[in-house]
Amino acid sequence: MSEVVLESLTKAYGDEVAVDGVELTIHDGEILGVVGPSGCGKTTTLRTIAGFETPTQGRVLFDGVDVTHVPPEERHVGLVFQSYALFDTMSVRANVAFGLKMQGVSTAERRKRADELLALLDIADLADRRPTTLSGGQQQRVGLARALAIEPHVLLLDEPMTGLDAKLKTRLRDEIGNLLADLGVTALYVTHDQEEAMAMCDRIAVLDDGTVEQVGTPAEIYRRPANAFVANFVGSSTLLEGVAENGHVDLGFTELPVAAETDGSIRVAARPAAFELGEGQIEADVTNVTYLGDRTQLTATLPDDTTVTLHADGSDSYRVGDSIPLSIDADRVHVLESD
């Protein structure tokens, strides 16, 4: 496994800039998640690492070696797609052994290694079946085994779980996450689902409009979003306008003991968990109630007319029009860098 470095990577199609100066490092043995809305350049980034796109500017390095102009077949990257893209004309075993065949590995050795991988992914009994006869989850396991068979420098996963149903997704996610960690695979995990990324990845890069907005561990991204975009994309946040002064932030209707780097007009991001319901000086008017079983999601208006999303326990006692008292936990509020 290798370390992958993207140096000021830019990819333009005519006037359309898909990726704009991306700097990213995937450390050896790390799973780096790339999240962002559709069209943010995450798939283009992945395809550039695989070699299917040549960047307009910038370089791609595998363990310090420049592979920018190396064709895909010589890069040793593993690809796993949402649509599986298995070879329907071959058996499951032949699919897994395909990459080894291309490397000129002997038939017996290919078979042995393919069977090992199938066993590792818990689908040894499917070896002689055709991919079309398998379920979605099984096909994705085959896809993963096939990509891992060539012991790639880096494994690239492009929304691999999107086609699967919710329960299977959770199970497979944990299983694959553990497997990749055990094998020490360097992986890039592209997804639009931030929850999936947080569950599986060591670090997450948030992309928007072709640029990297923030890179960090899931906790860093969630607790200390760099800007409004990240705050909103990763989980829901309420952005509050305020004025910073002497280690305090004045929100107009309340003051928080939060330190900001500079004094003056600033914005703070508050997660739903930052609001404590039931007691406090702040009065919020409930405008919408959504009962979600284990919790109740409320939409309410703060005194300065900001709309805020709140999580209450699973009681059904809230009504639209209620006025509820609340307080803000200063430890869970994060001051955004000026942007």
Added chain:
Amino acid sequence: MSVRSSATASVRRVATLAAATARPTTERDRERRRIAIMCLPFFALATVAGFVPLAMLVRISLAEETVWIEGWSLEAWRTLATTAEYRWVAWNTLWFVGLATLVSVALGVAVSHVLEKYELPFERAVVAAVSFPIALPGIIVAYLIIVLLGRQGLVTNAIAVATGQSALDLASATAITGLFLGYVYSLLPRATMVLRGTYAEVNVQAEEAARALGASRWQTFYHVTFPEIRPGIVAAAILTFRSGLAIFGTVLILQSHRVLTLQIHDEISVGSYDPDIAAAIGLVYVAFIVAVTFVGLRFIENEAVEI
């Protein structure tokens, strides 16, 4: 100066492109080379078997001496432009093929509609029956018309027995009506093939939604179904018309109406050997087909086109 430098620049750009295609460094260059390689065999054949012979036709039509193809002359084109008979043949072809197209497409809509919307007992057999004739060459179609309407034909004899008239008087295979049916026989399956493809893609949910919103059946058809199949109808009409123009075997045997293909054939027959005129007619004809196709395609998406 600036003209020259921009010309130099574009030459350089083309040269760079060609060099990059020959020795690619980026994936995009490699892709361009692949496209070139994959299109090459087809274009080699199209050039040798299509473009060069067409160019030869142009040369023949302009030749003064048509056996050895020497000298230059506009005589053939002048004859073509000034002889009333050729205009008459062109008109004959256009109305006849146009009418056959209209009938074939109209019947094709009916067949496609029935196949798509009704539950029929022998649907596969019906599909086979309407697609089978695509494989039949024009001469066989002519024979099948003779089987129906010729002197020994099934329909002719049935009517003769029923009315007591002579089968010889009733035979209409070599009349213009027989030829017309022959055209419809060839064209209807082609029109149906395009229209069935269109019908398969009609949004049934939109039709249902229109019905649920209170549209009457006719309103639903007029506002929802018809706009969806209209491109298919245009595509079917273009392709049917093109195929109709190219019909030759059927006319050669039935001989009842002087259309363009028959005229071309006669121009190069022994006795009236005029290859320059045949070439000129052929070129006008090809140019017309190309024009109809491209103008027609402007009105529809290319994807709707099948043969």
Added chain:
Amino acid sequence: MTENTDSTGETIDGSNVNGESNGAQNERCGPNATDESKADRDTLAGAARGGPRPDGGTATAAASGEWSRSETAYSTLFGRPILVGVVSIVVAFLTLPVVVTVVSSFAQSATGVVPQGFVTLEHWRQVLGFGDYGVRSNALPGLAFSLAIATGGMVLNVVIGVPVAYALTRYDFVARDVVNTIAILPLVPGLILGIAFVQTYPEHGRSAVGLIAGYCLLKSPYMVLTVQSSFQSMDLVRLEESARSLGASWPRTFLTIVVPHAKRGIVAGAIITWTLAAAEFNFTYMVASGSPDPFAIFLYRNISNATYLQSAAAVSVYFLIVVAAILVLQVIGNSGFTTTRQR
């Protein structure tokens, strides 16, 4: 309006010809499968009366704009039977002469409404060159020659058609639309191509190679379209990228992954182009120069200068070939001679 429509629905259901059991409330309830398919059928009734009149005109009712209640009911009562009637006539028109031809090829005489005197193989014997009179050219060498030429055209078509179909489906490039049009629309008819061919290549135009090249070009659109639809129905880009990321070079990917996945389309295209080439007349008529007579010329002679029943046998020979081709197509999952994959 709503009132009106509902009551119309009732009238229609009351007078429903095929007696499906549904009523006004069903009509009102909305998306019930049976109900809706009937509604579509009725929608059609309006069009049917206008559309398929053999003279190509439009029905007067269609032009009158919004339909009144009684007209709708009227159209439902008659629309479907009329349409089914039209389609039945079409099917009869297309199939009847074929059946009569095959049957009469075994008959001894064809005077009267129906052929008589079964079963004789005399006409088949004559057609195939074992008879004592009539067109005595032995068909078998011609048949074999034509089938060999058609096979040559088919092979050449696979070689040129599959790559161009791939390029057109897989890549987006500047001249794509133009190339696509040239590849899928035969712009030059066989007759003209035949004339031009002989003039351009006086020495080789009439040879087997000339025929193969001509057949291939004339029939290539069928191959290109069939293979294209096969490529479109698979995840071409990702299959290819998977293979390449696993270390297969692009040519190897094309040969070991892309082509096998399109196998059905290629086989279907091959059968269609082969069958059509076997009987291509217009081009052959202009190009071929006897000895052995290609099959299309053999058919022409038998149709234009043989007895009625002998022609029937000759044409039946071709029907046999087409039926065999269609059966093979059915087996591999294409429904007949279409270039599009049916659902």
